[in-house]
Amino acid sequence: MTSTSALVWFRRxxxxxxxxxxxxxxxxxxxxxxxxxVDLDLADRASEPRRARLFGDLAALDERLASFGGRLLxxxxxxRLLVAAEASRLNVEAVYINRDVxxxxxxRDAAVETALAEKGIELRGEWGTVVHxxxxxxxxxxxxxxxxxxxxxxxxxxxxxxxxxxGDTEFSNEIGEPLPTTNSAYPLLDDLVGDCSLPGELGALAxxxxxxxxxxxxxxxxxxxxxxxxxxxxxxLRFGTLSPRTAAEVIGHTSPGRSALVxxxxxxxxxxxxxxxxxxxxxxxxxxxxxxxxxxxxxxGFAAWVRGQTGYPFVDAGMRQLRETGWMHNRVRMxxxxxxxxxxxxxxxxxxxxxxxxxxxxxxxxxVGNWQWVAGTGPDASPYNRVFNPVLQGRRFDSxxxxxxxxxxxxxxxxxxxxxxxxxxxxxxxxxxxxxxGDTYPAPIVDLAMxxxxxxSAYQSVRE
DNA sequence: TTTTGAGTTGTTCGA
DNA sequence: GTCGAACAACTCAAA
Numbered sequence: 001m002t003s004t005s006a007l008v009w010f011r012r013x014x015x016x017x018x019x020x021x022x023x024x025x026x027x028x029x030x031x032x033x034x035x036x037x038v039d040l041d042l043a044d045r046a047s048e049p050r051r052a053r054l055f056g057d058l059a060a061l062d063e064r065l066a067s068f069g070g071r072l073l074x075x076x077x078x079x080r081l082l083v084a085a086e087a088s089r090l091n092v093e094a095v096y097i098n099r100d101v102x103x104x105x106x107x108r109d110a111a112v113e114t115a116l117a118e119k120g121i122e123l124r125g126e127w128g129t130v131v132h133x134x135x136x137x138x139x140x141x142x143x144x145x146x147x148x149x150x151x152x153x154x155x156x157x158x159x160x161x162x163x164x165x166x167g168d169t170e171f172s173n174e175i176g177e178p179l180p181t182t183n184s185a186y187p188l189l190d191d192l193v194g195d196c197s198l199p200g201e202l203g204a205l206a207x208x209x210x211x212x213x214x215x216x217x218x219x220x221x222x223x224x225x226x227x228x229x230x231x232x233x234x235x236x237l238r239f240g241t242l243s244p245r246t247a248a249e250v251i252g253h254t255s256p257g258r259s260a261l262v263x264x265x266x267x268x269x270x271x272x273x274x275x276x277x278x279x280x281x282x283x284x285x286x287x288x289x290x291x292x293x294x295x296x297x298x299x300x301g302f303a304a305w306v307r308g309q310t311g312y313p314f315v316d317a318g319m320r321q322l323r324e325t326g327w328m329h330n331r332v333r334m335x336x337x338x339x340x341x342x343x344x345x346x347x348x349x350x351x352x353x354x355x356x357x358x359x360x361x362x363x364x365x366x367x368v369g370n371w372q373w374v375a376g377t378g379p380d381a382s383p384y385n386r387v388f389n390p391v392l393q394g395r396r397f398d399s400x401x402x403x404x405x406x407x408x409x410x411x412x413x414x415x416x417x418x419x420x421x422x423x424x425x426x427x428x429x430x431x432x433x434x435x436x437x438g439d440t441y442p443a444p445i446v447d448l449a450m451x452x453x454x455x456x457s458a459y460q461s462v463r464e
Numbered sequence: 465t466t467t468t469g470a471g472t473t474g475t476t477c478g479a
Numbered sequence: 480g481t482c483g484a485a486c487a488a489c490t491c492a493a494a
Binding site: 148150383449 | 471472
């Protein structure tokens, strides 16, 4: 502990516990200022609910700091200018961050580092948003595995880098600008298990405890959207109100379900490491031959998909859940994404962009990795002849139709059997359920058999 | 260097 | 309704 001061620039690591940048700064310096910059470049691209979520988490971070006698210093503007300006004004020795993997953040942080260096101030980066830092999980040949399973085995045997623990430090209580606000309320997902009304890391911990408590049945229930059997921790991981290491530790390995859930955290690391190593994945298919896929510029179909009006109930339920809550169950994400890419033959990047805009848990590396996986263009991707059938997926994973009834209420009067393909239902049952196809609910916008053949031959043509 | 084996999440068809 | 096979090779990791 030296008699020096430091700045911790928070970005997507909005917590004090198990936060290596924060811990490193507070164990090294006698005075620490916590800074958040509202980057208008980013904030303007986020949906209103995601901004509300961010601002709620900032308020919670500020409150947490206040309990230690500090405050969160807020600035609005371009971090390339503001970080160095604040660091200089506060006369700090170093600025601490948790690094991020996106091309945007890598470029931004390099510019900040240069600006700081001109003033003789050091930028010290940690990796607090992933379990292992990029570059540490290696195959025997020393490379980043292009196949998930070998990556996972390497991920499991990689030792956790030691993260520092904090010390006694005096915290700055300068607040700068007032905490940002929006007209939107902190988004509540009333399905979520655990206390979702509590923002910030204390809320995240409660949600983690709830997820861990039902993780034993994760393997069986994770695919059932009606009962929300997933962990629902993605939003906290995205904002960093939850440390992925804390999540892995609390969930543990005491049952197959718990191990399966921890395994998902290694998928998260894998996609983060891949994007960090290959930033072009944001735009380009990982397998170059797919650059010439004959995508269709189907604006009408895309709009119907976004609105949840495709005429396929399971798909529409998912897209409406997304629109109304900013969150969608994982199984349904795969089915809706597959429908856009394979049945409508719309470029995966268009769907990726939409998801990135509206998802509360939107994380560029995860979103891109998963969309490339669905499109068959990505690492270890779904085989091209694997085309999800939205009717069969609905029958298998929402057999009673509770999920569809919830999000597509105009079909709620149909029997479980009829619910998944209303176009094959007799006029009597449709009438008694109050359904008029093409009026109260759309007829299917695309034929499944035709579109399946179409996408298979498109993939075939690209492979030759 | 060469060889071998494995690879998140499916669907369809025919018996 | 249920089961197994075929789909179409291909890339990558590891021995």
